[in-house]
Structure formats: structure tokens, C-alpha cells
Amino acid sequence: MANTALVLPAGVTVPALVAxxxxxxGIRFLEFFASAIRNPHTRRAYARAVGDFLGWCAGAGVSSITAVQPLHVAAWVELQTQTxxxxxxxxxxxxxxxxxDWLVTGQVVPVNPAASVRGPSHTTKQGKTPVLDATxxxxxxxxxxxxTPVGLRDRALIALMVFSFARVGAAxxxxxxxxxxxxxxxxxxxREKGGKAHAMPCHHTLEAYLHAYLDSTGLAAEPKGPxxxxxxxxxxQxxxxxxxxxxxxAMVRRRALAAGIGTAIGNHTFRATGITAYLKNGGTLENAAAMANHASTRTTQLYDRRCDEISQDEIERIRV
Incomplete structure (x- = not known):
């Protein structure tokens, strides 16, 4: 179960504790992944967590999913905090x-054993996504x-994420x-997370890169294509x-290595890079939130890494 990619109900394996x-x-369990979760990334993450938990329960002597108690959930959570x-x-x-919750509403189990279990405390005021400076x-x-077509594609994709703050999934x-x-x-x-549609005008640099990509590859003739x-x-080709x-x-890591950039960047780096560059050049947090399609400016603040430079300047004051 933990290694199963849950895309269709036919691809789901029912664990022994559920069976x-x-x-x-078993049917209700399959319906949870097939019907209740639409985001494929969330589906995979939840499938992995549920599979690991039920596997641990089986090893601990739990005979059925109906026999899972809050103590089992708490013990497993405590174990997970160690790694x-x-x-x-x-x-x-x-x-x-x-x-x-899904099993309770389906009358498979009487109560939710995870409802009363508290998770570890965690607060953050700044994201951990690696960020590039403008240079x-x-x-x-x-x-x-x-x-080459691949070079035009890669430049257009990276620029789209930088200049429109797009998540890689939406791009x-x-x-x-x-x-x-x-x-x-x-x-x-x-089309961002949660099905939210979002449109914005292109930065002039992004506009030039997209035009070059579409014109050189002939994609403009295939409007319905990816x-x-x-x-x-x-x-x-x-x-x-x-x-x-x-x-x-893999592409952005390869491009960064070729450009001599030592930062271990990922797809999300460009969203944070664009937001930080915008704010450093006088942009407002409210407009950044609107451009990033964030529901709250508190989320946008996690992408604001201007304080990284301030911290480094202050650290250099330590002279011994």
C-alpha cells in the first residue's frame, strides 16, 4: 500500500487490517482515495502515511482497523517524530x-481514534525553499x-515561474x-491549487521568451495541446x-549546475525568487499576494527572503 500510486480505484490495494x-x-477505504482526495500529490502522501501506519499496527498485533485506538495513533506519531x-x-x-473521519461517516468504525491525538508543535515565519538572488x-x-527546442522550453518554463510566481504544477x-x-x-x-483559476499579464521578459518558444516550435498551431x-x-523535437x-x-537542477550555481534549487525556488525580487524592488505584500494567488498575505510572507541578506550583513559584523 505504501508504495502504491493511487491514481484509479483499480490501482489501490486494500491492506490486511482493512480487509x-x-x-x-474495503470499499469505503478505496472510496477515500478515489473520491475524497482529488490532488494527486496529496493522494500519494496520504497513501504513504496510511500504509505505513497500518503496517505498523499489524506488526503491533492490531487485528483489524476497527480495533485501532487513540493509543496506537499516539504511539505511532511519537515514533515518527524521531525520524x-x-x-x-x-x-x-x-x-x-x-x-x-471518512470511515466513521461510512459507519465502518464507531469513532475516530486519531481525533484526540495531538501532533508536534510547529510554527514558522519563513519558508525553507532555497532562493536565488536576481543576479x-x-x-x-x-x-x-x-x-534548440529544449532550450527554448526550459527558458520559458523557468521564466514563467519567476515572473508570474506560478507553481510548477500550474505551469x-x-x-x-x-x-x-x-x-x-x-x-x-x-490553474492553481484547489481549482482556482488565475490570470495575469506577462512581464516583458517573459513575453519575449514565450513568443520565442511558441514561434520557433510551431506550438501556436496546437492551442489545445500541452x-x-x-x-x-x-x-x-x-x-x-x-x-x-x-x-x-531534474531539468532545473541540471541547468543550475551548468550555470555554476551551487544552491540546491528545486521547482519552487523560482516562485520564491520572483516574489522576493518583486518585494526588494518596491512591490507591496498585498499585490504580491494577489499575483501569487495567495488567500492571505501571511502565506506570501513565507516567500519573502529579503531578511536573508540583512542577516548576513549583520553576521559579518562579528570580527574576532
Missing amino acids: SAGERA SSAPTVKQQLAALRHLF EARQLLDGIDVT LAMRVEDVYVQQRRLWVRL LFRTIARGTG LSARPLPQQDAH
């Missing part, structure tokens, strides 16, 4: 709470060879028609398949 509670429990970060453990506990971001973009889900002209400017349409695509094997997120991550 022992009867066919109804995992507080946010990870809180997410794992959330997976158990949601699953057992490094420009170095990365300028270092990409754009004489990779774009179709060609999501780049369009409005009010004599190029706009991009993003905007960012894989490269067909052995051809060096774009395929019809959308670029997977893990491939995008």
Missing part, C-alpha cells in the same frame, strides 16, 4: 484523521542554449491556449506528451 473488517470497509520533521508528522496525522536568476536564464498543466493576447499584451492563465512537453526520443513534474525538477 479483515469486511467488504464494506521525520514536525510538518511531515502533522501531515501524516492529518491523513489518519481524514481517513478515519543568479539572470545567470541561470542567460546560460541556457536557446538554439505544467497549461495548454498552449493559456498563453493569449489581451489589451495588446500577452497574458497567461494558470504548453510544456517532453522531448521525443532521438529527435530533439517536442513530443505531444506534457512534461512531468519530476522531469522539470
